[in-house]
Structures are given as structure tokens and as C-alpha cells.
Amino acid sequence: MIWLRALVAMLIGAPVLVGVGLTLAAAWGADWTKVLALPGLWGGLRLTLITGIGATVLSLALSVPLGLWIMGRPWAARWLAPMLAVPHAALAIGLAFLIAPSGWFGRALAQVLGWAVPPAWPLPGDPYGAALVLGLVLKELPFLLLMTLASASQVDVTGQMAVGRSLGYAPGRVWARVIWPQLYPGLRLPVFIVLAYGLSVVDMALILGPSHPPTLAVQILRLYTAPEMRQAEASVLAIGLVAMTAALAGIWWLAERACTAFGLMALRRGRRGIARRWPGSVVMAAQGGLFVAAMAVLALWSVTGIWRFPDLWPEGLSLALWARGDWIAVALRSLWLGLASVSLALTLAVAVLEGEHRAGRPLRLGAIIVAPLLLPQIGFLQGLTTGFLWLGLPAGPLAVIWAEVLFVFPYVLLSLGGPWRALDPDQLRAAASLGAGPWRQLWRVRLPLLARPIAAAAAVGFAVSVAQYLAVLLPGAGRVATLTTEAVALASGADRRVAAVYGLAQAVLPLLAFALALALPAYGRGGSGGRAP
Amino acid sequence: MTLELHDLCLTAPGAAAPLFAPLSLRIAPGEIACLTGPSGVGKSSLIAGIAGQLPRGFVLSGQVRLNGRDLLALPPERRGVGVIFQQALLFPHLSVGDNLAFGLSPEFRGRTARRAAVSEALERAGLPGYGARDPATLSGGQRARVALMRALLAQPGALLLDEPFAALDPALRAGMRDFVAEHLRAAAIPALLVSHDAQDAAVARQSLAIAPLGAGG
Known part of the structure; x- marks a missing residue:
């Protein structure tokens, strides 16, 4: 499972380290008297x-x-x-x-x-x-x-x-x-x-x-x-x-x-x-x-x-302001940024948990996983943006998605980890005794059984993604507008009604995700009984 | 201190009839009364009811008096009724000594006096010097003795024991029965013990078998 640890270290750990490192490097040449004044x-x-x-x-x-x-x-x-x-x-x-x-x-x-x-x-x-x-x-x-x-x-x-x-x-x-x-x-x-x-x-x-x-x-x-x-x-x-x-x-x-x-x-x-x-x-x-x-x-x-x-x-x-529709394009951008970062984070989380299951012991990733949550975002996100540029990743949506994954992944992993580890091992053993290999066990037994917790973890991750402010502003160089950046910018403006439209849309999007997470697996369970293998 | 039960009736959630026929009992200070009956008859729920800790939905009617004072209207912590549960339920994060200190009545004042009371209780439990031990390192019998001392240190007006020996090794039960009987006599408070084991009735001055009401029980 060494490659899995390396992957998590590269996708989650390295950006934080590079971000702090480059921020530190940028601070090196500063004029301290100017800073203190x-x-x-x-x-x-x-x-x-x-x-x-x-x-x-x-x-x-x-x-x-x-x-x-x-x-x-x-x-x-x-x-x-x-x-x-x-x-x-x-x-x-x-x-x-x-x-x-x-x-x-x-x-x-x-x-x-x-x-x-x-x-x-x-x-x-x-x-x-x-x-x-x-x-x-x-x-x-x-x-x-x-x-x-x-x-x-x-x-x-x-x-x-x-x-x-x-x-x-x-x-x-x-x-x-x-x-x-x-x-x-x-x-x-x-x-x-x-x-x-x-x-x-x-x-x-x-x-x-x-x-x-x-x-x-x-x-x-x-x-x-x-x-x-x-x-x-x-x-x-x-x-x-x-x-x-x-x-x-x-x-x-x-x-x-x-x-x-x-x-x-x-x-x-x-x-x-x-x-x-x-x-x-x-x-x-x-x-x-x-x-x-x-x-x-x-x-x-x-x-x-x-x-x-x-x-x-x-x-x-x-409903005039809603009907104006300028919020729709922004909401769609929040939506697909969220879908992208949640898909990545969820895939990574499933890989980590399945890897842990097959290795039979924890992967000891602790500090790497929670580091993005325990450090001030502003302490490393600007440095990270510089790091992305060096990698050839310009400021823009892709950089934003990677930055969001840093904060989405820990929450997805934490909320999925409990149900994943609590799954009755007998059900997997039963599948194994029927000749199912590890991949078939994952796809046909574990993931369907965990549909509800997976949907819940995705909703949690989506809410985290939609709420990101600095992780959009800095890696996006201010050019990626989401519901959050627009709502914050409009909040100090003169028109409360416009700020309210964006603020409410920002709150409704993750609430819809939670409602969907509650509803979807309920449909799935009803139909799965009579399905042919 | 006398514990009196008058026409106590216990009804399970959703049930029309009570679990057993109305129960009346008078327990004098220093005396142990034993209620025996098959499991499921509501013995543990009866203890919980007298202690004020019935699960939601159960209904307890009748009267419980401790020294003439009606208990059923009081919240559990003001009934002055100690309970020994089937499991010792020592707080796992506290040392044995701190478990006892938590139980010790606030009427013992001052750090030295309280410490002395705790180490004396440990000695009487046959566990001198065990104060700093982690409860997880004790045997089942030792844990049961600590639980009894913790309940007695709170100076309750009566003690209820819910199958206190059931979780113990059969070899330890006789010793534990004597231990409980001896300490309850010394504390001079009434005690009510429920058990499905007829042998437990041996420690009691009076014993009563309760049977389920009706054929459905």
C-alpha cells in the first residue's frame, strides 16, 4: 500500500507543505521594519x-x-x-x-x-x-x-x-x-x-x-x-x-x-x-x-x-432579482466545482479505506489528512498558488478544484470512515466464499451496502466545497466567481437584495445536496431486490 | 430508616395489565428483603422504578415511603436511594479511589477527612492500597465490592440491589453475599434485593417470590 500513501502524500500533504514553504520563502526577504509598522x-x-x-x-x-x-x-x-x-x-x-x-x-x-x-x-x-x-x-x-x-x-x-x-x-x-x-x-x-x-x-x-x-x-x-x-x-x-x-x-x-x-x-x-x-x-x-x-x-x-x-x-x-438570472451561471460554476472536488475526494477516500481494509491495518496518514484543517488557510494557499504556477498549473478552475480537495477530502474520509469500518465483515466473507475477488467484493457488496453513508459523505464534502472562499479566491486569482465569492463581495455593497439572492443560493445548494443524499438510496433499495446478476 | 412499599404495580409500555400482582413490603433498618422471580417478570424495572429511573413508557403506581417520606414524586438524585446494578459500572477513566471519592457524601468535609474516608472504605472492602488502581485491572469480585462501597459512601437511606451477584463467578457468589450482608447490617439501612437465583434469598430476613400476572407473562 506504499503507492496509496504516496498518492495521498502527493495530493494532500505536498500542497500544504509546498504552500507553507513558499509562503515562508516569500517572507524571507521582507523588510521587517515595514511589516511591524x-x-x-x-x-x-x-x-x-x-x-x-x-x-x-x-x-x-x-x-x-x-x-x-x-x-x-x-x-x-x-x-x-x-x-x-x-x-x-x-x-x-x-x-x-x-x-x-x-x-x-x-x-x-x-x-x-x-x-x-x-x-x-x-x-x-x-x-x-x-x-x-x-x-x-x-x-x-x-x-x-x-x-x-x-x-x-x-x-x-x-x-x-x-x-x-x-x-x-x-x-x-x-x-x-x-x-x-x-x-x-x-x-x-x-x-x-x-x-x-x-x-x-x-x-x-x-x-x-x-x-x-x-x-x-x-x-x-x-x-x-x-x-x-x-x-x-x-x-x-x-x-x-x-x-x-x-x-x-x-x-x-x-x-x-x-x-x-x-x-x-x-x-x-x-x-x-x-x-x-x-x-x-x-x-x-x-x-x-x-x-x-x-x-x-x-x-x-x-x-x-x-x-x-x-x-x-x-x-x-x-421575484424580479431571481428572474434576472445572473446568479444561475455562478451557481452552476459552484455546482460543477463541487461535483469535481467531491468526486476526486470520494475516489481518494474509497481508495484509502479499501487499501486499509486489504492491508489489514490503518495506513497511518493522520497528520497528512487533517493538516489542511489545522492550519490557517491563508497561511499556505497563496504559497500553494505560486507552487501550482511552477508546476505549470495556472490560476483558474483546475487550481481551485485541487485546493478545494484539500479541505473536502478530510471531511469525506472522516464521515465515511466510521460506517466503512463498521460494515459486517461476514457479508464480505460470504461474498468471498461465493468466489468473489476483492474488486467484485468492493463493487458488488461493499459500495452498494454503503450507498447511504457514501451519499451522506458526498453531501458533507459538497457543502464544504460550496462554502470555500479563500480556496477559490487565491488559486483562482480572483477570476473564478462562485456563489461564495460573489456573496461575500456583494455583502458589503449597497443592495441587500442582490447579496441576499447570492447568499440564499449559496445556502440552498448544499441543503439540496443533503436532501438528495437522504432521498436517493431510498429509491435504489426498492429496485435492487429483483435485479438479475 | 424504614422502606415501605404499598400496592406497587408496574405496567410495561403499551400493556393493559400490570406485570405482577400489587406488591406490599416493609423493610426495617439493617434488614434485607429479597424478591425472587423468573426473568422478565419486571424485577429490574421495579428497582429502576423505586430509584426513579424507569425507562420511558413504564408506569409505576402505588406508594414508596422511606422513613415516612413519599419517594415517587422526587427526582432520582433526591430520593436518597442507592442502587447496585448488575454490572459494577465503575467510571472507567477514574481511579478506584476517585470512584469512591465521587460517591463519598459531601457531608465529609476537608481534603484529609475525605481521603481518610476513602482509604478506610478500601480497607473494609479488603482492597487496602488499591486507591490509585485503574478499575480495569480489578477482578469482577473486586469491582463489585468497590461498587458497593461507592454506593454506601454516599450514605443512602436505603439500598436497592439488582441481581448484584449474577455477573460473578459462582465460586465468588457466596463470599460476596456475606460481604454485602455484613456491610448492610453495619450501615443499618433497609435493603431490597432482586434475584432470579433462589440461593440469594438466604441472605435475606424476608423473601418473597413474585410471579407474572396472567398467562401471557
């Missing part, structure tokens, strides 16, 4: 730390009580996947339409307080980054909850809860003191992904974050795309962001030890706690409510004709 550098650094760490800590802290709440409510857990499918940018635009002075909240307050003009509050884009933190938490919380549920399937939660309560502990106490700490090892990688994402997010920061100064990642993008050549300065900051992310991961790891020690001390004290009913429901209602309201206001703006300020509802609804 960049206006807004220190403000941006502070903002990056506050929003990145704040969003991660807040999401994780909220996921603890919510994890217990959602464990007993499978109907609520079903809403996590669609929330996961909505891209960051679409949520950010919808949230901006909620909290802006002339947004739904402002209008509601104006109705109550009799305001005639929008209030002067600095949202979105408040200097502290509160709006950005809110947006990140709304999006990362469902992800951490889904990971909590996955981790909880490995632990006898019901039995341990019964023991804890029979010892006199309130349910929340049992969960926080003994059950959740057992789930945390399964949450560590997701938390590091959330941390790296929060420190380097660009699309959400452009829409919800302040602009004077913006976060470090946005400053780096501005330098990279500046008309005058400022690659060297940008590269210094990009490498700085990578180093900062690594340092913070180290600090997080130390903080983990400290929390474990404190948790054990608290556990030994034996305080039983009191049962509280509100926290889970209230936080979940706030999260779900804001999410749904953001999507609703996005949909509403996309069909709005005129919407005067204090009114809660537009004067007239019109």
Missing part, C-alpha cells in the same frame, strides 16, 4: 486573538450543557446536519441583516420605541468583534454538538447517568464531572479545527468583523490582493498567523491539563449540585432561533421590492 497591525492582532479564542472557548463551553440537552432529544439532533450544511458566508449575511441598525432587530425595537430612523449602533462590524464571535459560535456549536454525540456513542451514558444520580448527583453535575470528560478526547481534534478556523476566517470576518482595523487574516488578504506588490509583507504575517495558531494550540493543550486537574479536585470534593432545567433549552432556543431567523431574513430580502425602515415586513414581494 503596518497600520492596524496590533489592533488586528488583538482582535484576532479575542475573536478566535473567544469563539472557540464560548462554543465549547456552550456545547457542554447543550450536549446533555440534545442527548435526550433525537428530534433536535436531526437539525444539526442542515445547520452544518449552511455555509459560513450565508449565515453571516443573514445575521448581518438581523443585527444591523436597519435589520429585523432594529425594526422590532423601532416599532416598540417609536424610532423613525435606524439606531446608531455599530453592528455588524463592532470594534470588539462581538458580531463575528456570535456568527462563529452559531456555526461551530452544531459542529461540536455533532462531534459530542459521535463521541458519546462510545460511552455507556445511560448507565453512568443512572449511577451518578443514584449517588445523589444532579444530572448536569454527572454530565459535567464524569461523562463529558470521557467524551473530550473525541472533541480535541474538532476543537483544534474550530480554533484554527476562528483565528484565520476571512469570509465571516469581512461580513461581520470590523474593518478599521480588520482581523489579521483579512489584513493579509488585503496585502495579497493589493495592486502594488506586497507579497513579502503579507507572507510574513501569514507565517506569523501559522506560528500563532501553533502556539495557541500548545497553550490550549496545557490549559487542558490544568482543567483536568481542577476537574478532578472538584470531583473529589463530592458536591452534588442542584438540578436546573433552563440552561440547555434556553441556549439551544437562542442558537436555533438566531440561525433560523438569519436564514428567514435572507430569504425575505431576496424577494423584497421596497422595505422602508421601521416596517417589519416589506411593502411588496417580487
Whole structure:
């Protein structure tokens, strides 16, 4: 299986390494005094730390009580996947339409307080980054909850809860003191992904974050795309962001030890706690409510004709902007870029999992697979674009597809890996005893049996692809327009309605993929019974 | 401390008739009562019902009083009823000592006092110096003893035992029965033991066989 490892290393590992390496090389000749004197550098650094760490800590802290709440409510857990499918940018635009002075909240307050003009509050884009933190938490919380549920399937939660309560502990106490700490090892990688994402997010920061100064990642993008050549300065900051992310991961790891020690001390004290009913429901209602309201206001703006300020509802609804149809070509480009990167990622994932199965042991690819998710995207994507040029791959759709595969592949592999390894080996043995060779076993037994998980993994990958911003902007040299790049560009424009059209289309595309993944295999199963071999 | 059951009836989800005839029982402090019956008659569910941890859909009617206080309206953690489950269910990520410390009642205050209480419990369980051990390294009998000590350290007003010996080697059962009987007498609390093994009734002052109601059971 050496060739398989080499393939993954070449397709996924090498680009990341080359990207970081070339960014580092570009940073080498930079004039440090010029970099340190960049206006807004220190403000941006502070903002990056506050929003990145704040969003991660807040999401994780909220996921603890919510994890217990959602464990007993499978109907609520079903809403996590669609929330996961909505891209960051679409949520950010919808949230901006909620909290802006002339947004739904402002209008509601104006109705109550009799305001005639929008209030002067600095949202979105408040200097502290509160709006950005809110947006990140709304999006990362469902992800951490889904990971909590996955981790909880490995632990006898019901039995341990019964023991804890029979010892006199309130349910929340049992969960926080003994059950959740057992789930945390399964949450560590997701938390590091959330941390790296929060420190380097660009699309959400452009829409919800302040602009004077913006976060470090946005400053780096501005330098990279500046008309005058400022690659060297940008590269210094990009490498700085990578180093900062690594340092913070180290600090997080130390903080983990400290929390474990404190948790054990608290556990030994034996305080039983009191049962509280509100926290889970209230936080979940706030999260779900804001999410749904953001999507609703996005949909509403996309069909709005005129919407005067204090009114809660537009004067007239019109499909004129949708009918204009300029979004269709862009949506089709998002669609085929997604189909291409998902096909590649899925093929690679099946190859890796089948290779692992035939070798009878894991391929030990760990670090290579998750490296693209654990590094700030802006830390290596511009370097990667340079690397693609050296390879003779010009900036354009092909470069974009390769860059997208870096982020799609890990999610496809992670979501397909569980069901793949859990498949009953007896069914394969039965096929083998009927004389089916390894390829026939793969095509005729394993892949059909796994149709549903494969469709689900493809939908997850497609959602990741559609949501990509930097992986389109940089390797595409700004010439490949997708729903995401257009929506982000339009979000700061004057016409909310146009931004809403692109934002909603960006959210609907991955949701359709999820709906399709749920529907397709159901048809397939009905017809397979009577088919001749 | 007296545990009284009055006309307890348990109905399975979707069933019209209760699982067994109404059950009444009075258990004095330090006394063990044993309920025996075939598997499927609802013994484990009865324990879960008294502890407040019935799976959704089961209905428990009648009264359960601990020292005159009605239990059925209270959440499980406020009933003051300890439970020993069929499996020891020690927390696998905690040491043996921390499992006991988690159980130890908050009325023991101060780090030294709590530590002393835990090591004393280990000694009484015949496991001195086992505090730092990983529960996975213990034998089945040792785990069962730790589980009993953990439940007793919480100072419950009554203890329920759900087939506590079923998972043990037959050779260990007699020793474990004596161990349980001795510690329950020392704790002077009422205990209710359910078992499908008639031999377990030997430890009990009173024992009652429950039979399924109707032909369908």
C-alpha cells in the first residue's frame, strides 16, 4: 500500500507543505521594519486573538450543557446536519441583516420605541468583534454538538447517568464531572479545527468583523490582493498567523491539563449540585432561533421590492432579482466545482479505506489528512498558488478544484470512515466464499451496502466545497466567481437584495445536496431486490 | 430508616395489565428483603422504578415511603436511594479511589477527612492500597465490592440491589453475599434485593417470590 500513501502524500500533504514553504520563502526577504509598522497591525492582532479564542472557548463551553440537552432529544439532533450544511458566508449575511441598525432587530425595537430612523449602533462590524464571535459560535456549536454525540456513542451514558444520580448527583453535575470528560478526547481534534478556523476566517470576518482595523487574516488578504506588490509583507504575517495558531494550540493543550486537574479536585470534593432545567433549552432556543431567523431574513430580502425602515415586513414581494438570472451561471460554476472536488475526494477516500481494509491495518496518514484543517488557510494557499504556477498549473478552475480537495477530502474520509469500518465483515466473507475477488467484493457488496453513508459523505464534502472562499479566491486569482465569492463581495455593497439572492443560493445548494443524499438510496433499495446478476 | 412499599404495580409500555400482582413490603433498618422471580417478570424495572429511573413508557403506581417520606414524586438524585446494578459500572477513566471519592457524601468535609474516608472504605472492602488502581485491572469480585462501597459512601437511606451477584463467578457468589450482608447490617439501612437465583434469598430476613400476572407473562 506504499503507492496509496504516496498518492495521498502527493495530493494532500505536498500542497500544504509546498504552500507553507513558499509562503515562508516569500517572507524571507521582507523588510521587517515595514511589516511591524503596518497600520492596524496590533489592533488586528488583538482582535484576532479575542475573536478566535473567544469563539472557540464560548462554543465549547456552550456545547457542554447543550450536549446533555440534545442527548435526550433525537428530534433536535436531526437539525444539526442542515445547520452544518449552511455555509459560513450565508449565515453571516443573514445575521448581518438581523443585527444591523436597519435589520429585523432594529425594526422590532423601532416599532416598540417609536424610532423613525435606524439606531446608531455599530453592528455588524463592532470594534470588539462581538458580531463575528456570535456568527462563529452559531456555526461551530452544531459542529461540536455533532462531534459530542459521535463521541458519546462510545460511552455507556445511560448507565453512568443512572449511577451518578443514584449517588445523589444532579444530572448536569454527572454530565459535567464524569461523562463529558470521557467524551473530550473525541472533541480535541474538532476543537483544534474550530480554533484554527476562528483565528484565520476571512469570509465571516469581512461580513461581520470590523474593518478599521480588520482581523489579521483579512489584513493579509488585503496585502495579497493589493495592486502594488506586497507579497513579502503579507507572507510574513501569514507565517506569523501559522506560528500563532501553533502556539495557541500548545497553550490550549496545557490549559487542558490544568482543567483536568481542577476537574478532578472538584470531583473529589463530592458536591452534588442542584438540578436546573433552563440552561440547555434556553441556549439551544437562542442558537436555533438566531440561525433560523438569519436564514428567514435572507430569504425575505431576496424577494423584497421596497422595505422602508421601521416596517417589519416589506411593502411588496417580487421575484424580479431571481428572474434576472445572473446568479444561475455562478451557481452552476459552484455546482460543477463541487461535483469535481467531491468526486476526486470520494475516489481518494474509497481508495484509502479499501487499501486499509486489504492491508489489514490503518495506513497511518493522520497528520497528512487533517493538516489542511489545522492550519490557517491563508497561511499556505497563496504559497500553494505560486507552487501550482511552477508546476505549470495556472490560476483558474483546475487550481481551485485541487485546493478545494484539500479541505473536502478530510471531511469525506472522516464521515465515511466510521460506517466503512463498521460494515459486517461476514457479508464480505460470504461474498468471498461465493468466489468473489476483492474488486467484485468492493463493487458488488461493499459500495452498494454503503450507498447511504457514501451519499451522506458526498453531501458533507459538497457543502464544504460550496462554502470555500479563500480556496477559490487565491488559486483562482480572483477570476473564478462562485456563489461564495460573489456573496461575500456583494455583502458589503449597497443592495441587500442582490447579496441576499447570492447568499440564499449559496445556502440552498448544499441543503439540496443533503436532501438528495437522504432521498436517493431510498429509491435504489426498492429496485435492487429483483435485479438479475 | 424504614422502606415501605404499598400496592406497587408496574405496567410495561403499551400493556393493559400490570406485570405482577400489587406488591406490599416493609423493610426495617439493617434488614434485607429479597424478591425472587423468573426473568422478565419486571424485577429490574421495579428497582429502576423505586430509584426513579424507569425507562420511558413504564408506569409505576402505588406508594414508596422511606422513613415516612413519599419517594415517587422526587427526582432520582433526591430520593436518597442507592442502587447496585448488575454490572459494577465503575467510571472507567477514574481511579478506584476517585470512584469512591465521587460517591463519598459531601457531608465529609476537608481534603484529609475525605481521603481518610476513602482509604478506610478500601480497607473494609479488603482492597487496602488499591486507591490509585485503574478499575480495569480489578477482578469482577473486586469491582463489585468497590461498587458497593461507592454506593454506601454516599450514605443512602436505603439500598436497592439488582441481581448484584449474577455477573460473578459462582465460586465468588457466596463470599460476596456475606460481604454485602455484613456491610448492610453495619450501615443499618433497609435493603431490597432482586434475584432470579433462589440461593440469594438466604441472605435475606424476608423473601418473597413474585410471579407474572396472567398467562401471557
